[in-house]
Amino acid sequence: MPARPTKPPVSFGLDRLATPIGMALLITDAEGALRALDWEDYEHRMRELLRLHYGLVDLSDQPAPAAMRTALSDYFDGDLGQLSDIAWRIAGTPFQQKVWNALAQIPAGTTMSYGALAARIDTPKAIRAVGHANGSNPISVVLPCHRLIGADGSLVKYGGGLERKRWLLRHEGVAV
Template sequence: MITLLTDEIPSPIGGIILVTLSDGGEADTAPPLCAVEFDDCLDRLQRNLTARFEHYELLKVKNPGGHSNRMAAYLEGDVKAINALPVDSGGTEFQQKVWDALRRIPAGQTRQYGEMAKKLGRPAASRAVGAANGRNPLSIVVPCHRLIGSTGKLTGYAGGLKRKAWLLAHEGALAANS
């Protein structure tokens, strides 16, 4: 059984739960985040953690690895505060490629699913990109909210389109007008 460290912070779009591996970091680095979810999406969080770890226990810890402070800084307007957070997302090789590519989209910008598929060298895989995006276990930190539909409309977000719109507006993205 693995122990996962968890903390919850308030935000303008609902409580945010951060889950951190209790080990796995270098001695001088913080252990990585393995999940970030909204507090009203606990079923999704539990499904993801069970699928990845099977048997785990959650240990509430204040600000594990300093991650909660960085998320709070992001929410207070420092949209780059979460860029360097260490993550361990699990997932398939393709999902990891999509999630890594998402982290390279700067705050204040968006990409379309098809555009992301092309960047990954799989131009016909926009639906697969969408599926990987929907399985992202690290909401906000792996910024799946920065992917939009081919028409520029906001589409799909596990936390809801209102949250997606808020996040994009918070970051100054032009696509936050849905």
């Protein structure tokens, strides 16, 4: 049986940005769009998400666009509206894309339950699927998965750890 041709690895740049809650890893493509944002202590998980979404990935040290770094730094300094200025692009299933695009519409300083997000995207019975898609979101902070909470208002699951989620929500003015 002949060997199947393998796709060449997808090349992305890797940059680091110091934040009040740890070192952020910024993964960008050749056009300067953000493909992933995760935390240095969760790099293994980030690499696994990249593999699931893109196949073989080659990361090389490369500075993220200055405007992206500035927008993220400004967000962490308190200018919460800066995240919407960051260009991002991600691979995923159509359902994941729908969830991730809906996450981007949740304003800073607000939270939403998984069930409310499922209803917003016209799949009210897909609460678990929304949770799974949220957990597969490779662009932390910019696609604000930290703004999803349990139906009872509890903080549940965050890929970067619940302490980071708590910090991000407090930073945005949410009482937790």
